[in-house]
Amino acid sequence: MRLDSLAPGDLRRRLSGPGIDLALEPFVVRVGTPYARVAEGLQRFYGSRALTTDGFADFHVRVEPTGLLRRLVRPQCRFTLDGETPFRPLPADQAFPLFEWGLNWAIANHAHDYVVIHAAVLARAGEAVVLPGPPGAGKTTLAAGLMVDGWRLLSDELTLVDVASGALHALARPLNLKNDSIERVRALGGDMRFGPVVTGTIKGAVCHISPDSASEAARRQPARLRWVVIPALSAGAAPTLTPLTRAEGLMVLLENSFNANVLGARAFDRLAGLMDQAEVFDFEYHALDEAVGYLGRQLVAGRDATLMAHTA
């Protein structure tokens, strides 16, 4: 059964009770909440996802109101994982962003079958480009631009590297746009679904948007690492790729990993093995449309040149 097969009233009733088990491949998330805005967000962004019925869920999360007094004055919501509250409450109008951020945190800190890297990841013809970088580097904006340009979005936030196989798995969850990037991405077109703009968050104004339909449809297909591109927004800069060493690229992946310290040598070996076949670049850019076109051309041209060299 798909989530969008439930009538809104039925969905809200289930969410207010024990919750629903939602297949967000490769995970199953049991989510419960009394908030209509969370139910609407789930319908908007996860409508095509299946509801599982075997009773198993990787993560048990809820977004709930805080104490009675707070329900009357400046109401707040809190995120819980397995009944624990890992974060401070947020204003109630941020309930859906809190669900998304909380789920990111849960995956990053508990999904140890994967090396989890703070990076956007997209793929073309099965070859993935990973975009690691600190907040503000423009990962999500660049990922949205590449997606509209024909790349398949696996995630704008969490790169999942299967420790056993080295495959990169898609989450295909909503992208979290912030501030100026909301209108920059809206102007690109594409068939993404935009949620409401929520203002006054710790990140400023935020807006979640769905992956495009092609990325959602292909979400079960893994990809293999081909490029690591470290983006940096720089005012007025023409788009420029600068090659880095694989060792430097490996360090960037390790530094941006949430759980390499937990996995230890297994994470090091897996990522180092992936870097054997990867190319690494710094990427400075400013104008999004220029950046997207340039990056796509350069990466594909580089790949074709490598193929020619190997087949010559």
Added chain:
Amino acid sequence: MTAPTDGEAAWRLHDAAAILRHWPGEPVAVVYSAATADSFLVDAGSLDLLRLFMADPSRALTRAELERRLTHDVEGLDERLQSLASSGLIVVAAP
């Protein structure tokens, strides 16, 4: 740690489970230390030193022995040893 015999301070690899990854043609390499569960980027000069330690991880090497076994000059040997020690990759024993 093996006691130094010639009165010099000695160095040894912090743990035998260090893993080194180096790609041909690249001037830098990455080392994983199981002791600290951390990774370090090292340049070519320090890489030569680390290879000496990793070839015989249970031994302590004095500075004189390091100089004998190095096949070429390593610029800033003392500074490199200090840097590797501060990274936790090697440990220092007083004479």
